[in-house]
Amino acid sequence: NDLHRPDVDAVTWNCSCGGKMVRSPDVFDVWFDSAVASWATLHFPSQEKEFQEWWPADFITEGHDQTRGWFYSQLGASMVSFGRAPYKSVLMHGFTLDDQGRKMSKSIGNIVQPEEVVQKFGADILRAYVLGANAPWEDLHFSWEAMENTARMLNIFWNAYRFALPYMILDKFDADKADLSKYEKSLRAEDRWILSRVNSLAEDVTKSMEEYQLHRIIRSISDFILEDLSRWYIQLVRPRTWIEQDDPDKLAAYATIYEVLVKLSRVMAPFTPFLSEAIYQNLVVGLDPNAPPSVHMCEWPKADASRIDKRLEASMSLVREIAEASSNARQKSGRKLRWPVSDIVIAPAKDTVDLDNLESVLRGQTNSKKITVLSPGEKPQMDLEMAPVHKKIGPVHKGDARFVVEALKTANAALVKKQLDESGKAGLSFVGKNYDITAEMVQFKEKPPENLSAAEFSKGFVYVNVTLTPELESEGYSREIIRRIQDMRKELDLRVEDQIRAVVDIESKPILDLAMRQKDHIASEVRAAEFELGLGLELNGKLIKDWEIEGVCVRISVDRK
Known part of the structure; x- marks a missing residue:
């Protein structure tokens, strides 16, 4: 029942030599097992092939409590046995603490189980958070709020990935259309820029991997997703995906997005393996059955130097x-x-x-x-403001100083400055009396008109x-109406290709007149096969909503055609 001494002494085994195997009465320091692990696991000295191929190790990692433990015992045993270290590089990682820097403890009640985090956020988000929260050799102060931020970043990436899919599916995007080399002459500057950025990212991630700067990798990936891809390139390329025909400009945008997402999925694979695999399966395996069956079976994505334009x-x-x-x-x-x-x-x-x-x-x-x-x-062209310098005016004009100040308030600043620049003095008048001032008596300040x-x-x-003309107002109101109708399309869960019937009732004749200039444009943008724009119209669609646009009530009805 108890495998400790003395009960364990009753446990014996028959030996192939004909004798009995019993407990050894003398036990060596258990750290010796760890000390020889680097070559014992390769079956050395009984087998030498794997030892010659794999030893010494390129890399070893453990917590900083192992400085005098595993790291040292291996080093000592290896130096005695072979005269060299058993590893080429060492990384000591920190410990996981709570958000206040305290050790996690049952008595404090601050323990966070990994299973709990995975259940709430998923394994990829936990992995990306742990890798990016701090340098590997520093202690991790676990934060639920920081986990939320990581989840938000990866969700933005997923939405960026999904952004073009409906349009690609609608346009029957295939492996042939995914060939970026066919659209080199159709690439816009923004396409060449995002291709440069994703290859620069691959270059930076590779360098950081070689230096074990894992936290920098996640931050670089996060910056690329949030700033370059989502907030900039997707916004630039969105109108091009709405082009109806197989226009080279649109196909170049598709091929660029495809190239960026595929490379990004391969770069992110070690850090978000499940998310990267899902994207790879759809974009690569789904189009090319001869591609490697998994993103984790692909070669590491090297930066294409020809695409990088700093x-x-x-x-x-x-x-x-x-x-x-x-x-x-x-x-x-x-x-x-x-x-x-x-x-x-x-x-x-x-x-x-x-x-x-x-x-x-x-x-x-x-x-x-x-x-x-x-x-x-x-x-x-700037407007000029001028202000009196009282300490310079007073000694010269004495009792009339206040009249000079009043004269400056009504004087033309540009004219005063011109006189000062030309002759060094300027003439002012107040209630019939004339005064001369010099440059030191006044301060000028430029301000935009x-x-x-x-x-x-x-x-x-x-x-x-910011001056508004009727043409600008017309375009502005049309964009406001388009945004409201697009929101209603989403509320009705309509597909990109679905045509609609839309009626827009505007309660202001001047605003209606401005919007009417853009009627055809509005109908085209919202995919309205039937579109009415007017005053006092009857609304009968499936979804009817009242909106306020610049203080004017606009009633809109939308229904599937």
């Missing part, structure tokens, strides 16, 4: 920064991104801004009709012209 990547980074500054400028003036603007002016402070043939990308992402890039130091809203970026300022 200048293009830097230019696109600048374009994204300008677009963000433009968005900030819009917010200051209350102009939503869905509403087009007539022009945007980029005013660099010192360095020349080169958009590198990405002007069309910037126009699209800023919803602007025109982009103007000024020379370094140049600005659009009311129609320009400004925001800063790393190389200068971006100015957005």
Whole structure:
């Protein structure tokens, strides 16, 4: 019943030599078993083939409590036996603590079981979180909130993967159409950029793998998914997927998305094995029965150096920064991104801004009709403000100083500055009396005119012209109506190819007149086979909703055709 001494001494076995096998009375230090593990597991010295092929190990990993244990015992035994270390590199990983840095303990009640996390989030999310939360050699402070963030990131990736699938299926996308080499001449700058970025990612991940910087890998993948793929490229390419015919521009977009997703699934395979496998099975095995049956049986994805364009990547980074500054400028003036603007002016402070043939990308992402890039130091026409410098005015004009200040309030700032620049003094008048001022008595400050809203970026300022014309208003209202109808299509769970009947009743005649200019465009965008736009219309569709657009009630009905 008890295998400890002395009861274990009653346990014996017959030996092939004819004797009895009994417990050895002398036991060596148990760490000796671990010390010789690196070659004992290869059956050395009785067999030498595997030992010669595999020993010493490339890599060994354990917790930092093993510095004087497994790491040291192996090193000592190997040095005595062979005169060299049994491993080429060592990684000591940290321990898992709670979010406050405390050891997990039953008495504290802070233990988190891996099974609990897997049940709630799945194995891939747990794996990606643990790998990316901190450097491998640091202790992990487990956080449910950080787990949520990892889950959100991978869910965004899944949605990016699913984004083009309905359109690809509708257009009968196959292995032949997936051949990117057929569309080289049709690739846009944004296509070449995302192909460069995914190959740069493969290059960075490979380098980090070789250096055991696993946490950097997950962060690089996360940045690519969130910033490059989802928030930028998908937004750029979305309109191209709506083209009806087999247009080379659309097929180039499909082939680019396909190439990026396949390479990304292979790069992510060691870190999110189940998610990567699901995508690979659908995109690769589903199109090519001769492909390796699993993503985990593919060769490691090497970066295609011919696709990497660092200048293009830097230019696109600048374009994204300008677009963000433009968005900030819009917010200051209350102009939503869905509403087009007539022009945007980029005013660099010192360095020349080169958009590198990405002007069309910037126009699209800023919803602007025109982009103007000024020379370094140049600005659009500014309004001038001037303020009196009291300590300079008082000693000269004494008792009349307050009259000079009042005169400055009503004077034309541009005219005063011109006089000061030309002659060093300017003339003012107040209640019939004239005064002369010098440059030191006044301070000038430039400010954008009311129609320009400004925001800063790393190389200068971006100015957005927020003046609305009837043409811009018409386009803005049409986009608002399109967004509401698209939301209603989703609520009805309609497929991409489903045609609809839509009726839009606008309770304002001026707004209706503006929207009517875009009637055909609205119908095309929402796939409406029958479309009515008017005032006082009767609504009978399956789904009827009231919306408020810029303070105006708009009633919309949608039904499947």
